[in-house]
Amino acid sequence: xxxxxxxxxxxxxxxxxxxxxxxxxxxxxxxxxxxxxxxxxxxxxxxxxxxxxxxxxxxxxxxxxxxxxxxxxxxxxxxxxxxxxxxxxxxxxxxxxxxxxxxxxxxxxxxxxxxxxxxxxxxxxxxxxxxxxxxxxxxxxxxxxxxxxxxxxxxxxxxxxxxxxxxxxxxxxxxxxxxxxxxxxxxxxxxxxxxxxxxxxxxxxxxxxxxxxxxxxxxxxxxxxxxxxxxxxxxxxxxxxxxxxxxxxxxxxxxxxxxxxxxxxxxxxxxxxxxxxxxxxxxxxxxxxxxxxxxxxxxxxxxxxxxxxxxxxxx
Amino acid sequence: xxxxxxxxxxxxxxxxxxxxxxxxxxxxxxxxxxxxxxxxxxxxxxxxxxxxxxxxxxxxxxxxxxxxxxxxxxxxxxxxxxxxxxxxxxxxxxxxxxxxxxxxxxxxxxxxxxxxxxxxxxxxxxxxxxxxxxxxxxxxxxxxxxxxxxxxxxxxxxxxxxxxxxxxxxxxxxxxxxxxxxxxxxxxxxxxxxxxxxxxxxxxxxxxxxxxxxxxxxxxxxxxxxxxxxxxxxxxxxxxxxxxxxxxxxxxxxxxxxxxxxxxxxxxxxxxxxxxxxxxxxxxxxxxxxxxxxxxxxxxxxxxxxxxxxxxxxxxxxxxxxxxxxxxxxxxxxxxxxxxxxxxxxxxxxxxxxxxxxxxxxxxxxxxxxxxxxxxxxx
Amino acid sequence: xxxxxxxxxxxxxxxxxxxxxxxxxxxxxxxxxxxxxxxxxxxxxxxxxxxxxxxxxxxxxxxxxxxxxxxxxxxxxxxxxxxxxxxxxxxxxxxxxxxxxxxxxxxxxxxxxxxxxxxxxxxxxxxxxxxxxxxxxxxxxxxxxxxxxxxxxxxxxxxxxxxxxxxxxxxxxxxxxxxxxxxxxxxxxxxxxxxxxxxxxxxxxxxxxxxxxxxxxxxxxxxxxxxxxxxxxxxxxxxxxxxxxxxxxxxxxxxxxxxxxxxxxxxxxxxxxxxxxxxxxxxxxxxxxxxxxxxxxxxxxxxx
Numbered sequence: 001x002x003x004x005x006x007x008x009x010x011x012x013x014x015x016x017x018x019x020x021x022x023x024x025x026x027x028x029x030x031x032x033x034x035x036x037x038x039x040x041x042x043x044x045x046x047x048x049x050x051x052x053x054x055x056x057x058x059x060x061x062x063x064x065x066x067x068x069x070x071x072x073x074x075x076x077x078x079x080x081x082x083x084x085x086x087x088x089x090x091x092x093x094x095x096x097x098x099x100x101x102x103x104x105x106x107x108x109x110x111x112x113x114x115x116x117x118x119x120x121x122x123x124x125x126x127x128x129x130x131x132x133x134x135x136x137x138x139x140x141x142x143x144x145x146x147x148x149x150x151x152x153x154x155x156x157x158x159x160x161x162x163x164x165x166x167x168x169x170x171x172x173x174x175x176x177x178x179x180x181x182x183x184x185x186x187x188x189x190x191x192x193x194x195x196x197x198x199x200x201x202x203x204x205x206x207x208x209x210x211x212x213x214x215x216x217x218x219x220x221x222x223x224x225x226x227x228x229x230x231x232x233x234x235x236x237x238x239x240x241x242x243x244x245x246x247x248x249x250x251x252x253x254x255x256x257x258x259x260x261x262x263x264x265x266x267x268x269x270x271x272x273x274x275x276x277x278x279x280x281x282x283x284x285x286x287x288x289x290x291x292x293x294x295x296x297x298x299x300x301x302x303x304x305x306x307x308x309x310x311x312x313x314x315x
Numbered sequence: 316x317x318x319x320x321x322x323x324x325x326x327x328x329x330x331x332x333x334x335x336x337x338x339x340x341x342x343x344x345x346x347x348x349x350x351x352x353x354x355x356x357x358x359x360x361x362x363x364x365x366x367x368x369x370x371x372x373x374x375x376x377x378x379x380x381x382x383x384x385x386x387x388x389x390x391x392x393x394x395x396x397x398x399x400x401x402x403x404x405x406x407x408x409x410x411x412x413x414x415x416x417x418x419x420x421x422x423x424x425x426x427x428x429x430x431x432x433x434x435x436x437x438x439x440x441x442x443x444x445x446x447x448x449x450x451x452x453x454x455x456x457x458x459x460x461x462x463x464x465x466x467x468x469x470x471x472x473x474x475x476x477x478x479x480x481x482x483x484x485x486x487x488x489x490x491x492x493x494x495x496x497x498x499x500x501x502x503x504x505x506x507x508x509x510x511x512x513x514x515x516x517x518x519x520x521x522x523x524x525x526x527x528x529x530x531x532x533x534x535x536x537x538x539x540x541x542x543x544x545x546x547x548x549x550x551x552x553x554x555x556x557x558x559x560x561x562x563x564x565x566x567x568x569x570x571x572x573x574x575x576x577x578x579x580x581x582x583x584x585x586x587x588x589x590x591x592x593x594x595x596x597x598x599x600x601x602x603x604x605x606x607x608x609x610x611x612x613x614x615x616x617x618x619x620x621x622x623x624x625x626x627x628x629x630x631x632x633x634x635x636x637x638x639x640x641x642x643x644x645x646x647x648x649x650x651x652x653x654x655x656x657x658x659x660x661x662x663x664x665x666x667x668x669x670x671x672x673x674x675x676x677x678x679x680x681x682x683x684x685x686x687x688x689x690x691x692x693x694x
Numbered sequence: 695x696x697x698x699x700x701x702x703x704x705x706x707x708x709x710x711x712x713x714x715x716x717x718x719x720x721x722x723x724x725x726x727x728x729x730x731x732x733x734x735x736x737x738x739x740x741x742x743x744x745x746x747x748x749x750x751x752x753x754x755x756x757x758x759x760x761x762x763x764x765x766x767x768x769x770x771x772x773x774x775x776x777x778x779x780x781x782x783x784x785x786x787x788x789x790x791x792x793x794x795x796x797x798x799x800x801x802x803x804x805x806x807x808x809x810x811x812x813x814x815x816x817x818x819x820x821x822x823x824x825x826x827x828x829x830x831x832x833x834x835x836x837x838x839x840x841x842x843x844x845x846x847x848x849x850x851x852x853x854x855x856x857x858x859x860x861x862x863x864x865x866x867x868x869x870x871x872x873x874x875x876x877x878x879x880x881x882x883x884x885x886x887x888x889x890x891x892x893x894x895x896x897x898x899x900x901x902x903x904x905x906x907x908x909x910x911x912x913x914x915x916x917x918x919x920x921x922x923x924x925x926x927x928x929x930x931x932x933x934x935x936x937x938x939x940x941x942x943x944x945x946x947x948x949x950x951x952x953x954x955x956x957x958x959x960x961x962x963x964x965x966x967x968x969x970x971x972x973x974x975x976x977x978x979x980x981x982x983x984x985x986x987x988x989x990x991x992x993x994x995x996x997x998x
Contacts, residue, residue, distance in 0.1 A: 020889035027891035031795035099725025125979035127919030166562040211715035237823025270826035275512035278406020292829040299824030343756040381956030418845015670958040
């Protein structure tokens with residue numbers, strides 16, 4: 001194959017090159033502008049939270065929400081609650097999402113795969129209020145019965161300690177509802193990147209006599225890994241930031257506890273802000289914004305750690 | 316082949332979007348076109364001699380008042396077709412902040428402005444520092460429970476406080492049995508249900524418990540339920556109702572209008588049990604006096620949680636409507652005065668009672684006239 | 695993109711491998727069921743409770759002047775359509791172009807400083823996915839207070855808040871798709887003397903189109919059901935508002951939330967309106983997803 005190299009030798013080609021330079025300059029400025037705008041947006045949000053949240057550091061029991069003596073008494077249990085419920089949600093959603101994506105792209109008959117793949121996107125669009133109502137009226141009552149059984153038979157495990165909640169509105173229930181909410185993020189993104197794996201790789205593995213699972217493990221998953229992780233991080237972001245559904249389904253308190261089935265559940269930052277902002281006044285508003293900032297810091301730490309781990313694995 | 320497929324696909328997509336786009340231009344059949352400039356005073360205005368009002372009135376605040384505000388706005392807009400009244404149920408705190416900053420002309424708030432707030436806040440839309448603050452929404456708050464087969468119980472303040480704070484562990488406790496002879500109480504565990512969000516209802520309930528049962532309830536009047544108490548924390552009135560409905564043995568405090576299907580307790584006041592009812596709620600307000608040290612148009616009440624009237628229902632929520640005593644902008648003054656007058660009028664209070672289950676002010680002539688006088692001072 | 699070397703398994707899979715394959719297939723079917731069951735359950739609940747009010751009145755009336763039963767959600771449906779459209783117009787290009795910058799410019803730059811900067815922007819995008827929706831709302835609320843009268847509420851402010859949530863989702867998902875466009879396609883174009891921007895617009899974007907459309911769909915689905923930020927900055931109204939730039943604008947999630955939270959005495963009427971609004975929102979998104987897929991599909995046939 002011969003490769004044609006364009007050299008500006010004549011007038012027409014000089015115009016072409018000039019147009020290319022203009023085009024490239026426009027391209028460069030537009031794309032750089034986009035990247036910088038994104039950073040500015042985040043910078044704006046962070047600046048707002050820092051400026052308006054800092055006054056809360058000097059708060060006392062009279063001025064802070066829930067009459068806590070200082071802001072850290074709010075921050076620790078709520079950050080724990082956000083991290084704890086999101087971790088469980090991700091633990092449920094990531095494997096199921098990957099399995100779902102693999103099913104839709106590799107195992108299912110073509111029609112079923114397309115329909116199911118598109119249908120899971122619909123799950124992402126259900127309003128969080130409806131998830132809250134569903135969690136409250138459908139999931140919690142069933143969960144209450146399961147928790148009663150768990151407490152009676154497996155109550156010695158620290159996760160199942162304490163009196164089981166009669167209403168079923170616990171961290172485990174909230175995590176389950178969150179898991180269903182974030183499942184589409186993992187499933188869709190995984191499905192997209194799995195379908196972008198060159199079919200020749202998979203066919204080669206199958207032609208060499210591997211089973212479908214071996215082909216998936218060898219040809220598909222390594223190529224799709226970064227996309228799956230991206231889906232999981234998007235899911236984590238949604239889970240950490242989910243406000244309405246958690247507010248309706250979880251019975252929060254300000255205690256750090258790992259019990260999954262009793263009613264002493266750590267609240268989450270997002271739900272706490274939503275539930276206290278309407279009636280907040282004065283320094284209480286600043287405290288809520290400080291909590292938002294702390295959640296940001298948590299997200300930042302988790303994401304940086306995930307990146308560091310991935311980078312180390314690539315080498 | 317390629318081109319045809321992509322063209323027909325694009326056509327399908329365009330058709331789908333166009334179908335959606337139709338919704339963007341549709342008109343609502345229940346919204347009459349804007350009022351014309353001719354003043355047809357016989358059908359439009361509330362009073363025949365005032366020219367038709369027009370404009371937008373932005374109000375906001377307490378979420379508890381939303382159903383009542385729906386009724387007030389509907390009635391007021393029906394009588395004044397040129398006016399749009401908006402009510403943002405953003406919460407009492409956000410409402411008070413909004414009133415101070417000028418984003419709301421009139422607000423609803425579960426807590427009256429405190430003395431500290433009044434001295435340190437400048438009200439942007441007001442010409443003077445005086446406000447008109449009147450109780451406009453009075454609602455009985457019920458102790459609701461879920462015990463299969465039992466629709467009502469009798470409780471006194473101490474027992475109610477013990478149940479809600481988790482001191483009583485099972486329903487067949489002697490304290491409850493003593494007040495309810497003849498009722499077979501099950502041995503189900505008691506699960507208290509309370510609000511997880513900061514709320515004026517919680518404030519009113521804890522105020523009642525601290526004044527009527529001070530030996531049992533030691534937390535005072537708080538708007539966030541104490542976090543070291545056991546039980547289920549639910550979001551909003553509806554969350555509490557859902558939690559109580561969802562499990563047997565639960566007990567919580569709910570606005571009486573939302574207790575359909577739940578068991579409701581009668582509270583013992585001045586020796587006799589009173590079931591939650593609108594008339595009884597107004598009687599409690601009648602037995603209360605406005606706080607001292609405030610301006611003549613600021614009727615923030617010190618609610619009497621232990622009224623001596625044996626037919627008064629003591630656990631009530633009083634929510635206020637606030638406006639400037641004197642507005643900088645006469646247009647705001649006209650709209651605010653007209654709206655507030657409607658809100659506190661017999662017609663308005665009856666409409667609210669119909670939609671929100673509140674207790675009409677008009678049941679008590681003294682309170683009603685005091686409120687009307689204060690509202691008439693808006694200018 | 696790196697090619698993994700395949701560890702070549704024996705020609706006939708052994709018993710262990712076959713067993714593993716069966717187990718894996720069962721697990722994948724189970725995952726599909728676990729995903730499908732709540733989907734069906736949710737849709738069933740929404741449809742069964744929402745059908746009652748799915749009538750002409752619901753689509754031709756607002757809630758102005760309505761107390762108790764009756765009324766509709768036309769104002770909320772229109773509000774959602776306008777606000778989501780504006781949010782998509784703001785966020786989708788920004789997210790896509792940020793992803794393009796990351797993949798085409800920052801990663802391929804000869805300067806390590808630029809590459810590091812690209813890493814920072816990636817981190818920023820990731821952190822942004824974790825913004826609670828209410829914090830995005832509060833930020834826009836504070837921004838509006840700086841530039842306009844306090845308490846100004848408008849549909850466009852709601853779109854801004856939604857855009858803040860949407861941009862990182864679109865950016866991250868698009869990035870994953872763009873990175874997987876085969877390198878030789880780009881190299882071929884460059885070798886033929888095309889400018890960088892032409893390679894992108896004529897080769898990379900069309901190849902990645904289905905994936906990019908899917909990324910935008912993911913972003914829109916993420917924000918269309920958000921309540922808290924819209925309640926804060928777009929406000930609540932029960933009348934029609936045709937102007938995105940001024941005045942409170944209703945939206946379906948806020949409508950559902952307020953019908954649920956602030957019921958009147960006739961609770962059943964409020965409940966059925968809430969569920970019907972939820973059903974309408976799901977149908978609305980379904981229309982949108984179908985339209986998006988139609989736009990994205992035509993190129994996939996030609997990818998081979």
